[in-house]
Amino acid sequence: MDSYCGARTAVIVGAGVAGLAAGTALAREGWQVEIAEVDASTAMSGWGLCLTGPALRALDELGLADACLAEGFGTSGITHTDVEGEPAGEVPLPRLIGARRPAMAGIARPVLHRILRVAAERCGVVVRRGLTVTAVDQQGELVRVRLSDGTLRRVALMVGADGIRSSARRLLGLETSPVYQGQMVWRALVPRPSWATGVHRFAGKADTAGLVPISDGQAYVFLTENGAEQSVLPDADLAPRLRQLLGAFPGRVEEILPLVSVPESVVRRPVLTVLLEGAWNRGNGVVIGDAAHAPAPQTACGATLAIEDGLVLARELGRHQSVREGLHAFVSRRGQRCRTLVETSVAIAGLERAQRHRDVYPLVDACHRLMAEPV
Numbered sequence: 001m002d003s004y005c006g007a008r009t010a011v012i013v014g015a016g017v018a019g020l021a022a023g024t025a026l027a028r029e030g031w032q033v034e035i036a037e038v039d040a041s042t043a044m045s046g047w048g049l050c051l052t053g054p055a056l057r058a059l060d061e062l063g064l065a066d067a068c069l070a071e072g073f074g075t076s077g078i079t080h081t082d083v084e085g086e087p088a089g090e091v092p093l094p095r096l097i098g099a100r101r102p103a104m105a106g107i108a109r110p111v112l113h114r115i116l117r118v119a120a121e122r123c124g125v126v127v128r129r130g131l132t133v134t135a136v137d138q139q140g141e142l143v144r145v146r147l148s149d150g151t152l153r154r155v156a157l158m159v160g161a162d163g164i165r166s167s168a169r170r171l172l173g174l175e176t177s178p179v180y181q182g183q184m185v186w187r188a189l190v191p192r193p194s195w196a197t198g199v200h201r202f203a204g205k206a207d208t209a210g211l212v213p214i215s216d217g218q219a220y221v222f223l224t225e226n227g228a229e230q231s232v233l234p235d236a237d238l239a240p241r242l243r244q245l246l247g248a249f250p251g252r253v254e255e256i257l258p259l260v261s262v263p264e265s266v267v268r269r270p271v272l273t274v275l276l277e278g279a280w281n282r283g284n285g286v287v288i289g290d291a292a293h294a295p296a297p298q299t300a301c302g303a304t305l306a307i308e309d310g311l312v313l314a315r316e317l318g319r320h321q322s323v324r325e326g327l328h329a330f331v332s333r334r335g336q337r338c339r340t341l342v343e344t345s346v347a348i349a350g351l352e353r354a355q356r357h358r359d360v361y362p363l364v365d366a367c368h369r370l371m372a373e374p375v
């Protein structure tokens with residue numbers, strides 16, 4: 001059955017950070033939104049995430065920064081430690097949501113997703129799980145979307161927010177592929193050491209590592225492994241291998257090392273980037289978040305860009321008469337910022353692979369400065 005949904009109706013593909021933020025922002029502008037999420041379960045797995053100042057600012061616009069700060073761990077700066085294990089300076093971060101609120105927060109990924117999902121559903125967004133999109137075609141001012149349960153929707157807008165390997169992108173005929181940056185990133189959940197009240201970064205001779213508190217009781221360890229082959233290790237090898245890599249770092253990392261003991265709490269992922277050249281839309285379909293622009297995780301800005309996309313998309317659609325005009329305005333407002341961040345993250349990955357860690361700091365600073373600019 002072809003169900004006509006009408007003007008100001010949208011189907012979003014993917015209930016990740018981008019899809020849920022866009023759903024909430026659109027619903028608040030009066031759109032009727034349905035999200036098709038391929039994952040049938042709400043029990044999202046995952047480790048921690050850094051919500052930098054710009055992420056908190058974007059979440060604040062959705063009314064969600066305080067909820068994230070209440071369940072996460074607010075911090076005010078980054079403590080750097082050099083290759084010898086000696087302190088190498090504290091970098092205070094700008095407080096973009098006010099002098100009395102933290103500059104940044106660590107949060108468990110499932111907690112952030114729950115906060116975003118509950119907010120979206122409260123605004124009337126319908127999230128359908130175990131469902132994807134199998135075909136998309138433009139019909140005049142509407143877009144016809146076929147879902148994997150065989151039903152059809154004729155809506156004014158289709159948003160592909162289905163991540164770095166986006167199917168929606170392919171269905172819209174927008175071609176790009178993730179690029180492997182020659183690095184594997186590790187994350188492990190550990191009990192929070194009492195001294196970890198901010199983000200700690202440790203420079204190593206070959207790799208970089210760090211610690212981010214995400215609640216009173218928990219933190220996550222991160223490590224970027226340079227020059228590694230893109231491969232999958234057996235689960236049983238993950239914790240011992242991460243301990244071995246951390247063993248190369250002096251100083252406080254030695255205290256963290258024995259905390260990496262629960263195999264299920266360790267993940268290893270390839271560093272992949274995506275940058276969609278040209279327009280991100282075809283007709284009334286558009287891709288946002290990692291589907292359009294995925295920076296390497298070292299810049300900790302992918303989720304921020306995804307949330308900002310949702311806000312700007314809703315704003316531009318509200319300002320323009322037609323969906324197409326709104327989408328053109330959206331893409332032109334977002335293009336340069338996202339391109340610069342992805343390209344800078346690729347440059348950072350290259351410098352890290354060449355073990356030029358000192359040259360990385362100005363680029364990370366440049367990312368923070370660019371992200372702090374108004375959206």
Ligand SMILES: Cc1cc2nc3c(=O)[nH]c(=O)nc-3n(C[C@H](O)[C@H](O)[C@H](O)COP(=O)(O)OP(=O)(O)OC[C@H]3O[C@@H](n4cnc5c(N)ncnc54)[C@H](O)[C@@H]3O)c2cc1C
Nearest residue numbers: 014016017018038050132162163289290300301302303304
């Ligand atoms: C190891 C690592 C650490 C990171 N750390 C940070 C950090 O500290 N701070 C930060 O800002 N960013 C970080 N990022 C980047 C951040 O995770 C991403 O940029 C962000 O999650 C992108 O959101 P998204 O919604 O576009 O995509 P995703 O989060 O990937 O969500 C996509 C959603 O779409 C669903 N989906 C996929 N395919 C389909 C389909 N065919 N049909 C329907 N649904 C589908 C998925 O199940 C998922 O729910 C990190 C990334 C990695 C890999």
